[in-house]
Amino acid sequence: MNTRKIRVLVAKPGLDGHDRGAKVVARALRDAGMEVIYTGLRQTPEMIAEAALQEDVDVVGLSILSGAHMALTPRLLELLRGNGQADVKVFIGGIIPDEDIPRLMEMGVAGIFGPGASTEDIIRDVHAAVAK
């Protein structure tokens, strides 16, 4: 049973208290055979980066519904790079206006999933990003 597993941190930064989406995704990734570390609500980028480091994850999935993605995402990416984890793939799920998507992708986000994204697509994209 000692094959390498994809490790994913699912985190909810910011102040909105709605984590159903994050939990659905966490469960889907688990059912796809990944090891999912779930950290719960109201995480700061600092807390997320620290957990990503201690857990040596391949992927961080952020669930952001508060509209704070343009502040939280660059901060997290900066912290990951500062920790030597520039290779960690960051995905965002939630409510992200279309006009923000190109800027987030430019910053280095690996993928963005809005409402209605299928878990199959998310799993496929995570696999593809980790294989890169």
Added chain:
Amino acid sequence: MTGELVSAALGGERLSLARLLSQVENDTAEGRAALTSLFPRTGRAHLIGITGSPGTGKSTLVNRLAQHFRTDPQRRVAIVAVDPSSPFTGGALLGDRVRMRDLSGDAGVFIRSMSSRGSLGGLAQQTAAVAHVFDAAGYDIVMIETVGAGQGEVDIARLAHTTVVVEAPGLGDDIQAIKAGILEIADILVVNKADRPGVENTEKALRAMLELSGPARAMQHHGKRMAVAAPAETSPEVWVPPIQRTVATDGSGVSDLARHIERHAEHLRKSGAWSARERARLEAELQALIQRSLMKRFRERIPDVDYDRVVGRVFEHTLSPWEAAERLIEGEAP
């Protein structure tokens, strides 16, 4: 590559430590080489096991205990939190960090979540090895939180110096407390959620269980205190598991619990039980490694076709599993 990772991890480089833990968790050749080079540095940490049924508040208690231990800034704390893997997909949802957010930002604490990866017994196969890494990296306390365990998951007692069993009111009737297994491995019993109704009953049941199993000198019988012949080995060196009430959510009872844990470590050292436990633990680890290695070698020696044919014959009931095992080990392919 291994050497660099090991020296960086020992030098306090946290990402290197995290990556080393992954190598060890994945049981890679690098991980095994690292363990061999780290081994002489192990044997200093106090390994504390935290076990108990799901929902008794183990993670919250670990969070509080770590905060308490960190009131001494010299004392570094590692936490290994094991959660079950899915038997169908091999995936896992590791959620213990949710209750440990207070520890975020403290560079003297390192939390690592582990999937049990199919192991039964409440731990992952590599949990002991991960604990060795933290020990070698200079963590003074390694808390190991098991999978929410039932009555059979007692591997933690073999790994930890001190095993804390966490109960909560209202989880089971009195008879549960007498059942063999998980309660017998307790060095310390905790009744968490002690602000809830039923705490007296839970504590009473645990105390009754201790009186039955422990080296009691006297016990209640029909309301009278009766002398009971104490076993010959009864002496001040015998550890009687204390029962501690806690409310992990507000921290009450936690400093008393920490004192019991420290007292237990002292007791082990004074009585010589510390080295006896270390020896038993290392022997168990050695045995497990030999078993795995022998099994691997054995499987490499027998071609898959032969092995599959034997399994097929056992399935058809034309060969008994006992005979099959014996003949395969003797090098035959019946």
